[in-house]
Amino acid sequence: DSGVTQTPKHLITATGQRVTLRCSPRSGDLSVYWYQQSLDQGLQFLIQYYNGEERAKGNILERFSAQQFPDLHSELNLSSLELGDSALYFCASSPTKTGGQSEQFFGPGTRLTVL
């Protein structure tokens, strides 16, 4: 158990809908990262928040948005869902601002299925 929690574990929805994925980082970690992992694909970095502020952006679609709240939990919002958005979404956390210099601890992931 990495200490990072994600809810829900599974999510099944229809095209055009909107969903919210939730992540709670390890106690004390200020950075939260979101990744998308499609079937048999690698991990695509979406976005990073540090202490409530957006820190870095990857290939995140405009239909996707995220935020980090004062208690440091983060939410990833996916809207106007398409079949291709079906994937495993991971959240990771690290203690520092510079995530590349310290280990990122991954949560168990949320499996999103868009029908």
Next chain:
Amino acid sequence: GENVEQHPSTLSVQEGDSAVIKCTYSDSASNYFPWYKQELGKRPQLIIDIRSNVGEKKDQRIAVTLNKTAKHFSLHITETQPEDSAVYFCAASIPPDTDKLIFGTGTRLQVFP
């Protein structure tokens, strides 16, 4: 843009043999190179990492080497065991302003008893 290439995509070895996975990165500013192991249906977990001021690092049966000039780094697993079977991802960081990890596409390692 930033890119990390990883080879091979699949690797099958006999128990006890060695396995080598290679990655090449594009941004010479990268200075942190972690390796993650992801077992089927589970989260990625860090197994070893190396920073750009070090050429080699070893942890029991696992070692990582880094060649900054050639911009490539490799994971070496010796005396492989069936429990080493998993997908392995390399990654490279791009500081200082974009604190993100760029991951390779993964290598599926199968160790046969």
